[in-house]
Amino acid sequence: MAAQQQLLKAEKVSRVFGGLKAVSDVNLEINDGELVGLIGPNGAGKTTLFNLLTGVYEPSDGDITFSGTRVNGLKPYQITKRGAARTFQNIRLFGEMTVLENVMVAYNMHAQHNLFSSILRLPTHFKGEADMREKAIEFLKIFNLESKKDEIAKNLPYGEQRRLEIARALAAKPKLLLLDEPAAGMNPQETTDLMNLIRWIRDEFKITILLIEHDMGLVMGVCERIYVLDRGQMIASGTPEQIRTNPKVIEAYLGQEV
Template sequence: MAAQQLLLNVDNVSRVFGGLKAVSDVNMQIQDGELVGLIGPNGAGKTTLFNLLTGVYEPSGGKIHLSGESVGGLRPYQITKRGAARTFQNIRLFGDMTVLENVMVAYHMHARHSLFTSIFRLPGHFKGEAEMREKAVEFLKIFNLDGKKDEIAKNLPYGEQRRLEIARALAARPKLLLLDEPAAGMNPQETVDLMNLIRWIRDEFKITILLIEHDMGLVMGVCERIYVLDHGQIIASGTPEEIRTNPHVIEAYLGQEV
């Protein structure tokens, strides 16, 4: 078996808001193909760290490398083009667009036809749009959403909106998929289905996944390694079993077993 390659390297990354250090000297290394969790109490800085990794915020200090390339300080679309795509804690679909259009938006990032052909409505534009539409429909079939391709996205049930958001992120062809609380608002059966979907996505698309999640059953059931963040700092990392029995982690969760 070939040695895994380092995909994401977070080196002493910090983010300061005013005088508050929301993220402080975080170090994180994720290998190609891993499925890694990021957990911690509310306010620990998890979403802030995701925002740093995806260009929403610029680091106040430290370095972020994706596939060996520095991405700290790049704009979100630039980081997406370099191979990192994400979902959000609060679903951010284009609510008034159709299910199909939401996925096609992601495909446009890798469109082969030029802006020139689009502006002047040349044959290359229509050929490119037809190809993207066909690919988007095939992609929706994977997530059992092709039958709803013409529905307005905001009219989908909650669980299907979550699946659509993940599908849209994957359509950007990322090396690294970042999932921000994908099980939020789901019932137990939906959470089990999501756990199976996440594992399937990693294996089927051969990509790396980093997820924030409060549902410890999902995290412990699907992640191979886990980082624990508290007050903006990494306080532990290891396998699910190591994290489950770590006294610092138990203390951070107010004495509750994770």
């Protein structure tokens, strides 16, 4: 069996806001094909770390390497083009656009544009648009959203909005998908469906997934490894079984074994 190749590495990464260290000397490594969780109390620095990994913030100290390239200082769209896509704790769809248009936006990132044909509206321009539309519809079928393709995104029920956000992220053809609290606001059945969807996405698309989540049933049920943040510091990492019995994690977050 071939050794797994490292995809993402954070080495002694810190972020300071007005003298406060929101993230302090964090180390994290994720290999190709892994499904990894990031947990911790509210205010632990989880979303700040996601923002550092995806270029929303630049580290005050330390290095972030993605696919063998140091990405400190790159803009979010530059990191996305290199193969890292994310969702947000608060869903960020293009609310006034249709479901189909939301996915086509992601496909558009990888389209081979020809400015001349676009300006003159040549046949090659329309063929490119038609190809993107066809690919986007096929993608919506995968997520059972094809029948909603012409609906305005903000009018979808919450669970379908979350699925659309994940579909849009995957349409960007990422190597790494970062999910920020994907189960937030979901009922137990929706959470179970989401857990199955996350497993299926990893296996079907052969990508790596890193997720922040408070639902411990989902985290323990789907993740192969888990990192734990508390007050901006990484206090533990390991398998779900190691994490659920770790005294530091129990004291800081779980309260009791789960």
